[in-house]
Amino acid sequence: MTTATQSATHSALTTRAAVGLVAGREINSKVRSKSFQISTAILVVLVAAGIIIANLLSSSGDATRIAAVGDAADSLVGLESVEVETVSTVAQAEQLVLDGDVEAAVVPLIDAEPGTPAVEIIALDATPLSLVQALSIAPEVRLLQEAPVDSGLGFLIAFGFGIVFFTAAITFGSTIAQSVVEEKQTRIVEILLTAVPARALLAGKVVGNSALALGQIVLIAVAAALALMLTGQDVLLSDLGPAAVWFIVFFAVGFVLLAAMFAASASLVSRMEDTGSVLQPVMWLVMLPYFLIIFFYDNEVVVGIMSYVPFSSPVGMPTRIFLGEALWWEPYLSLMILAVSAVVIVAIGARIYENSLLRTGGRVKLGEALRG
Amino acid sequence: MLTISNVTKHYGERRVLDDVSFEVGRGRLTGFVGGNGAGKTTTMRIILGVLAADSGSIDLDGSPLTREGRRRFGYMPEERGLYPKMKVHEQLVYLARLRGMRSAVAAEKADELLERLELHERRDEPIEKLSLGNQQRAQIAAALVHEPEVLVLDEPFSGLDPMAVETVLGVLSERAARGVPVLFSSHQLDVVERLCDDIIVIADGAIRAAGTREALREANSGSQWELHVDGDAAWVRSMPDISVVEFDGGYVLFEADTRSAQSVVQQAVQRGEVHRFAPRRPTLTEIFREVVQ
Numbered sequence: 326m327t328t329a330t331q332s333a334t335h336s337a338l339t340t341r342a343a344v345g346l347v348a349g350r351e352i353n354s355k356v357r358s359k360s361f362q363i364s365t366a367i368l369v370v371l372v373a374a375g376i377i378i379a380n381l382l383s384s385s386g387d388a389t390r391i392a393a394v395g396d397a398a399d400s401l402v403g404l405e406s407v408e409v410e411t412v413s414t415v416a417q418a419e420q421l422v423l424d425g426d427v428e429a430a431v432v433p434l435i436d437a438e439p440g441t442p443a444v445e446i447i448a449l450d451a452t453p454l455s456l457v458q459a460l461s462i463a464p465e466v467r468l469l470q471e472a473p474v475d476s477g478l479g480f481l482i483a484f485g486f487g488i489v490f491f492t493a494a495i496t497f498g499s500t501i502a503q504s505v506v507e508e509k510q511t512r513i514v515e516i517l518l519t520a521v522p523a524r525a526l527l528a529g530k531v532v533g534n535s536a537l538a539l540g541q542i543v544l545i546a547v548a549a550a551l552a553l554m555l556t557g558q559d560v561l562l563s564d565l566g567p568a569a570v571w572f573i574v575f576f577a578v579g580f581v582l583l584a585a586m587f588a589a590s591a592s593l594v595s596r597m598e599d600t601g602s603v604l605q606p607v608m609w610l611v612m613l614p615y616f617l618i619i620f621f622y623d624n625e626v627v628v629g630i631m632s633y634v635p636f637s638s639p640v641g642m643p644t645r646i647f648l649g650e651a652l653w654w655e656p657y658l659s660l661m662i663l664a665v666s667a668v669v670i671v672a673i674g675a676r677i678y679e680n681s682l683l684r685t686g687g688r689v690k691l692g693e694a695l696r697g
Numbered sequence: 698m699l700t701i702s703n704v705t706k707h708y709g710e711r712r713v714l715d716d717v718s719f720e721v722g723r724g725r726l727t728g729f730v731g732g733n734g735a736g737k738t739t740t741m742r743i744i745l746g747v748l749a750a751d752s753g754s755i756d757l758d759g760s761p762l763t764r765e766g767r768r769r770f771g772y773m774p775e776e777r778g779l780y781p782k783m784k785v786h787e788q789l790v791y792l793a794r795l796r797g798m799r800s801a802v803a804a805e806k807a808d809e810l811l812e813r814l815e816l817h818e819r820r821d822e823p824i825e826k827l828s829l830g831n832q833q834r835a836q837i838a839a840a841l842v843h844e845p846e847v848l849v850l851d852e853p854f855s856g857l858d859p860m861a862v863e864t865v866l867g868v869l870s871e872r873a874a875r876g877v878p879v880l881f882s883s884h885q886l887d888v889v890e891r892l893c894d895d896i897i898v899i900a901d902g903a904i905r906a907a908g909t910r911e912a913l914r915e916a917n918s919g920s921q922w923e924l925h926v927d928g929d930a931a932w933v934r935s936m937p938d939i940s941v942v943e944f945d946g947g948y949v950l951f952e953a954d955t956r957s958a959q960s961v962v963q964q965a966v967q968r969g970e971v972h973r974f975a976p977r978r979p980t981l982t983e984i985f986r987e988v989v990q
Contacts, residue, residue, distance in 0.1 A: 334806075334844060337765060346794055354783065511778030516839065519745045519772045520795040522764070633982040683747065685776075 340528075343521040347529020348536065355500060356401050357538055364496075365541055369548045378554035391456065392418045392430035395675045397444045401431060404459050408606040415447075417439065421581070422449055429453045430598040431460075482565065483618050483628075483644040486572055489545060489613040490640050494583050497538040501530050502591035502600055505678075509511065514682050540581050542573060568647035571656050575639035582635060582667035583611065585674035592681040593689045603688065612641040620677070625650065633659050635666040698723050698746070699797040699878045704753030706739055706902075713739050715902045717753070720972050721847075721878040721895070726869065727883040728893035729807040731830065736902040737882040738775050741849050744880075745772050757847065771845030774880075775852050777836050781825035785835050786811065793843040803842065810838045813868060816853055833857050837865055841872070848872060849903060855886055866892060890981035902937050914978040917987055922958045924949050925973040926965050936961055950977060 355361050390408045393401055394415055401409050410427060413416050418430035429448040446456060460588040508514040517526055548568055553562040586607045594603050614637035621627035622644075631641030632651070638659045675692040699721040704912075706714040721727045725984050732833050742748035743757055746767045755762050779788055794805035803872060814834045819827055824835060830978050840850060848869070854862050866967065873879045883889050896913050897970045898906040906913055921942065921962050924930065930949045939953035953961065953989055965971050979987070 331869045334799060334802045335769070335797045335801060338768065338795070343795065346791070350791055354780075507780070511781060512774055512776040513780060515742075515774040515776070516772060516778075516792065517795065519746050519770060520792070521766055524967055683742075 329499070338521070340522070340525050343525040343636070344529045344532060347521070348533030351501075351504060351530055351533030352537055355534075365544070368492075368541070369544055372545050373548045373552040376549060376558075377556055380556035380558065389453075389456070390427040392421045394418050394430070394432040397431040397433045400444050400460060407456075408457075421449060424562040429456055431456075442466055460507055468605065478561075479500070479644075479648050482568070482647050483622050483640070486568075486640045486643050487615045487618040488573075490576060491581075492613060493538050493542055494580060494611045495678050497534045497541075497580065498583055498587040498680060499604075500537070501534045502587045502604055503532075503597070504530055505588050505591040506594060506597055506600055508684065509685060510597060511590065513684070518682065522599055523682055524675050525586075527675055527678050532582055534584055535577065535580050536640065538575050539573070541569060542576055552584060565647065568643045571646050572639065572643035575656075578660065578663050578667055579639040582641055582670050583607065583662070585667075585671040586610070586662065589674035589677040589681075589694075591690065592678045593694060595685040595687075610636045613637065618644065633662060635663045638663050698758060699705040699880070700756045700759075701740070701744065702754050702756070704738045704740070704755070706736075706743065706750050707747070711900050714743070714750070717899070717902070717904055719904055719907045721880045722877050723876045725875050725894040726801070726892055727876065727878070727880045727882055727895040727897060728889035729897050729899065730886060730889055730981070731899035732884070732989065735899045736953055737899060738851055739902075740899070741772075741774075741851050741880070741882065744849055745770060746793070759792070765938045769846040771840040771843065771848045771850075773836060773850040773853055775842040777833070777856075779824045779835060780840060781830070782823050783837070785816065785822055785838075786822050788835075789838055792839050796843040797882045798843045802913055805843065807838070810868075811843055814838055814864060816901045823925050829856060830861055834861060834865070837868070841868065845872075846877060848877055848879040848881075850879070852883060853881050854883055854885060862888070886981045886985055894977050896981065898985060901990040905982065907918055910981075913984060914981075917962065917984045918976045919952075920954055920958075921950060921952050921977040922961070923975055924961065924965060924971070926968070927970040927972070928968075930965075932964070933961060936964065947972075 353599075362694050391401060392410045392412055394412055394417075398409055398411050401407055410421070412421065412430075415430075415432045418427075418432055421427045424429050429446055431444050434443050434445040434573060446453065446460070469521055482664045485532055508517065514526075518634075548567075550562055553559070566635065587604065590603050590607050594600060615633060617627060617631055617637060618640050628641050628645060629650075631637040631657070632645050634641070642651065642659050646656060673695075675689070679695045680696075701720070702718050703713070704717040713817045717736070717740060729737055729740070729987050739748065740747070740910050742834060743750045743989075744763060746762065757766060777927075783791070789807035790800065793806060795802055798806070808817070808820070811820055814837065816831060816834050816838065819831060819835075824832060827835060837853060840848065840853075850869075853865060853869070857865060859895075869879055869881070873894075890910065893910055895905060895909050898905070908916070924933065928945065933939070933949045933951060934944075936957070939951045939955040941949055941951045943950035951958075951961070958978070962974050965974070982988055
């Protein structure tokens, strides 16, 4: 700022640099904590393992064993989940079917009519439909409407968004609240305030914890995407992709808003023990979208409203995007509403925070904190 | 020089500082003395800019303090605290960087200071693992690490063992010798008396006395005199216009105006050898009791 503050040992500290320093400390102290490392690892493993296990269960059963004679084996090439056992005579093939060693046998049909497959299927007592279907020549199909998303899957995805938002917001919101109270409780805040403005301190905390929360969410998204690719569910991945990206964008903005509320609420008290009661209103705001999405997943009106209300839009809008209910401009509008609310709430939060930091002892009344 | 001029502060209806003015000279240790609730902490917070005064101003070398200027202050609040889980050295570097110190310099200064305060072996331990005395040293290091241009310390010696008091004193004197104005408050009047070049006494939010230690003692020496002679000094009792406070063989402490005291000395010289005659200088504790009442 002035030349006097520039020297070999010191440089003028810009607000941005101060915010960066504070954010860096927040991130550092969290990332280095064992409990954070372990809980993140567990979360990532749970998500990935969940997807892989669910996939294994749904495609359970071994490959179907089919016996084939001579050239008939060629017709089975390229069929999925089929294990071919080649034998030399039709009689041998029949024997395998009778013994139950194979599900069915495919043998060459010498006098096949033109246009029909030149093979015959031998089975024990029931027509193996999937095999018949696989060997049939299917006509082209043209669908006039996109198939609706399977409702079970849709719920699962909505639930997923809900729980990820809920846990990340609670985890990192509590972290920011703790960090605010810790500084008040240890009184280090008095030293900090002689070095940097309260707003820089708050901004650093919000930026640092938002980065952490976003980092964890991206990590989970990557783990989920990898697990989906590993289990060959690329189709689901490409359906989920846009909704997931929107979720991350909404979360980033939505968390800044929540972080400001957590910090402002926490700054009203001076002891860790008192944080519970003072954080309750914010906790409800975080839990509400989670319960709403579980109970009203089917209700288009409720989810529609949710997708525009700032506190629930990070869950509501991505859900509607996944279900294909949202028009292209809707997420942009909702994001704008969220961003404007975030700016307003951060401004109010900063005022409360600034006015409460040095008031130690009892709980500061909200009105007093707002008036200053 | 740090100049505090006409600072007034109210908490609601209650006036906690009333037209407070004093100076903290460069290169001088200035003691700030007052009872609980006298306004020491409030004054210090206002100097640091953590609290805003209702009126009055703080200047450094004649120019008003800015936030950027205050960033180069060193401050030790009365209520101690650092991040409990952060390592000592790391914490010092962080605080120094928040005050604009370059990170390589900060790391170096932190190590130097830890060595000086005999805390170097604990450099990589979290604050919460340190003994109380060592936490105090770390707290002092936190106030000094960024090479402050002004030092304001609220009760820096409370909780320190005698050895640590000496160490910390050494460090503070060093800083003062480099031209840093050092203001510190203390309840331990004997410590202040021994260390401080200047003393400021505050009571009920108003400055009651301020000046160099000697000037203060002189100004408050009142009218007591000490006389030490060969033989018995009982004759002093019979001198006019004096009253003996204490008497013990050749030693007598008496109260008198300057003229009567002079006649006592003349008498004493005629009677025999005078070992010592001087106005009695009160201790800081006595001055404090006097001015605060």
